[in-house]
Amino acid sequence: xxxxxxxxxxxxxxxxxxxxxxxxxxxxxxxxxxxxxxxxxxxxxxxxxxxxxxxxxxxxxxxxxxxxxxxxxxxxxxxxxxxxxxxxxxxxxxxxxxxxxxxxxxxxxxxxxxxxxxxxxxxxxxxxxxxxxxxxxxxxxxxxxxxxxxxxxxxxxxxxxxxxxxxxxxxxxxxxxxxxxxxxxxxxxxxxxxxxxxxxxxxxxxxxxxxxxxxxxxxxxxxxxxxxxxxxxxxxxxxxxxxxxxxxxxxxxxxxxxxxxxxxxxxxxxxxxxxxxxxxxxxxxxxxxxxxxxxxxxxxxxxxxxxxxxxxxxxxxxxxxxxxx
Numbered sequence: 001x002x003x004x005x006x007x008x009x010x011x012x013x014x015x016x017x018x019x020x021x022x023x024x025x026x027x028x029x030x031x032x033x034x035x036x037x038x039x040x041x042x043x044x045x046x047x048x049x050x051x052x053x054x055x056x057x058x059x060x061x062x063x064x065x066x067x068x069x070x071x072x073x074x075x076x077x078x079x080x081x082x083x084x085x086x087x088x089x090x091x092x093x094x095x096x097x098x099x100x101x102x103x104x105x106x107x108x109x110x111x112x113x114x115x116x117x118x119x120x121x122x123x124x125x126x127x128x129x130x131x132x133x134x135x136x137x138x139x140x141x142x143x144x145x146x147x148x149x150x151x152x153x154x155x156x157x158x159x160x161x162x163x164x165x166x167x168x169x170x171x172x173x174x175x176x177x178x179x180x181x182x183x184x185x186x187x188x189x190x191x192x193x194x195x196x197x198x199x200x201x202x203x204x205x206x207x208x209x210x211x212x213x214x215x216x217x218x219x220x221x222x223x224x225x226x227x228x229x230x231x232x233x234x235x236x237x238x239x240x241x242x243x244x245x246x247x248x249x250x251x252x253x254x255x256x257x258x259x260x261x262x263x264x265x266x267x268x269x270x271x272x273x274x275x276x277x278x279x280x281x282x283x284x285x286x287x288x289x290x291x292x293x294x295x296x297x298x299x300x301x302x303x304x305x306x307x308x309x310x311x312x313x314x315x316x317x318x319x320x321x322x323x324x325x
Contacts, residue, residue: 026317029058029198032065034183035206036286039064041277044299045204058134058196060189062182066137066162073135089290108170112160119156126155137162138182138189142171145255147185166252190270203271206278277302
């Protein structure tokens, strides 16, 4: 079965192999959504793209997509990323990062600095602007609700800024601002990929809504806030000084894009190819970081289905650029 699959892929690639050299190949961007543990499916996507010889020129990531995309952009292989995730789980890094809400100044359940320290084992002090693949990490400014596209700066810090789910992880301080999960506002960064110069945008969307895909008790709080969202937005202003756990939840509830589902759909529509590895909506999947192979398989299968469309679009772009003639 595997031999037949590889043979079919080779046949699809023949037009690419036998076309004349390209003077200017199309720039390919891979956009990876947030999704907590479900984002591990992105590993399967990367594997399959590698198998057909596609290596992104640009990677844009939000939350878990920023973790996977950032690691890959700095040169880690898929196998190395999987090993790092396994070590993270075995060492129970969440327990090491746990904070107490009895401390009135605490801004989250887990200390983001501990997670940054773990990421730095692999990234050292690598800066985004020095990486071999162009990379963008998407985060939300917790003081004004604006989206931040990190294209420069310390890789580990920017990755964690993109991944700090409000109410779960402490916000990440960069400069004079605090940042949290980019999925609060923009979970799929298709437009920034275009602005970075991509000719072809491939999006891997596992679906992630950081204020609904949470533990039940925390989700109940946000559900209550959501009911009065529009009144809050008209009446209240975000807190400029964030000094308590409540301040984090309060600002997040004001900035939360309640139309996120429609925003994601719009971004899906703007991508050239959309890979949707996972359809399940079981909240338990979001914390199952030990199930790497399980999620990876979803990514592999979904990408296999998308390969003909990807290759066709690449061929069309190459023809426009004077290639393949």
